[in-house]
Amino acid sequence: MKAFQVRAPHEFSIAEVAVPTLAPGEVRVGVAYAGICGSDMHIIHGQNAFVRFPRVTGHEFAGVVREVGAGVSGLAVGDPVCVDPVIACGSCYPCRIGRPNVCSRLQVLGVHRDGGFSEEVCVPAANAHRLPPGLPLAQAALVEPYSIALNVLERMQFLPGDGLLIYGAGVIGLTLVQMARALGIADITVTDVLDDRLATARTLGATRTLNGRETNVEAAMREATGGEGVPLIVDAACHPALLPEIVRLASPAGRIGLLGFSATPSELVQLEIIKKELTLVGSRLNNGRFPRVIELLATGRLDAAALISHQVASQEMPGAIELIERHPEQTRKVLVQWGGNA
Incomplete structure (x- = not known):
């Protein structure tokens, strides 16, 4: 499958990578839209101490469930979802006191493990939040920054x-x-x-x-x-x-x-x-805030469309990165289309 892969600082391209293997408790998501974030730019420049290369980046994304792993309930093939990138162990001190976003063994999609700048990604089912009817996938890709x-x-x-x-x-x-x-x-x-x-x-x-x-x-x-x-x-x-x-x-x-x-x-x-x-x-990442943000978007109290300045096809992503670097005044949120029922 195609993905945006950072091989080393300043070395990146749209590459052919292996389709991820679905594990029990996970769902496979066909990515529709993924947003380019400042954190992604830091990874490209080698300014993120947590990332290991090569890495498929992207932690702001939404798409459609394409496959459901063993033991998963509450999600079905065809469900539109956005994905919380915060994956916690559930047993360390921060997790025990309800602060999983600073888990001692924290994994973040697109940083510690491959993320959403790809045609497909496998994620824990608990991290995939089903979207209400009528909420566009492009706007749902902004749940994470909100x-x-x-x-x-x-x-x-x-x-x-x-x-x-x-x-x-x-x-x-x-x-x-x-x-x-x-x-x-x-x-x-x-x-x-x-x-x-x-x-x-x-x-x-x-x-x-x-x-x-x-x-x-x-x-x-x-x-x-x-x-x-x-x-x-x-x-x-x-x-x-x-x-x-x-x-x-x-x-x-x-x-x-x-x-x-x-x-x-x-x-x-x-x-x-x-x-x-x-x-x-x-304040790091988010601590279980996705449901509230989805509600605010679905009820029109947040206007994600007003933040989207550009939508580009996946093959145009390297050019979009150059635009963000050279002309920040021209960009707000740049979304990359990956084709997962977009």
Whole structure:
């Protein structure tokens, strides 16, 4: 079968690979659409410490069940599904306390094992979520990035009336805007350095946008909050140099959500954190958020179509990667069509 395979950093192609063997407890999914994520770009550049090459990447995908393995119930051939890429052991400490997304033996589809940039993929049946009638497979491929947004917002324990500041208006920043709106957060500020992305953020519900190259974000937010600071801040830009500013901008009792995987140290003043009793929340992947996201999409409270800027055939994926690299201002979510009942 055809798949997008990364053989080594900067070495990738559409290749012929072996059809995966279906194990008991798994389903075989014919992939219809898979989204290109920043994490996929990191793998291509050799910037992911967890991946082993060669690897079929892709962790945001939806398709149709083509075969059901032994012992599987609740799914049938022909069912449309989206797939949660988080595979946990179920027995380690994080799993025992209900945090399988940070399992000690975590496997992520498209990172630790082959993923969804392929015509077919075999996944644990528990990870395949049946879609309600009427939800397009293209939109269902975005359940995973929305689950990232839902996970961090719920971990931050937002309260009625809390204002939210989002650093970064890439796809994760934009999913945060939509998710925050769907959850009832009304005051949403987004900062980025690309005006096109900020315009999209406004279209999706941001109440205030700031271009960080043209505006002193810290001064602007102090003025906007009357000097009180911001209760909720999410770093979706994932740049360690931003963290000191974020800590200064957070209000007393504020919550800061961190999504980046950088190994670069950040300089933090302990006094700022303690005197304001700030909560710094790391958020990785998602912890069982798929059903809630599917519900929000199916009821129209999230608009996945607004995030999709391009759809390309599988053979055009290398060119799509070049487009994302060279012209980030022109892209939001780029979907790759693999033909599984798309």
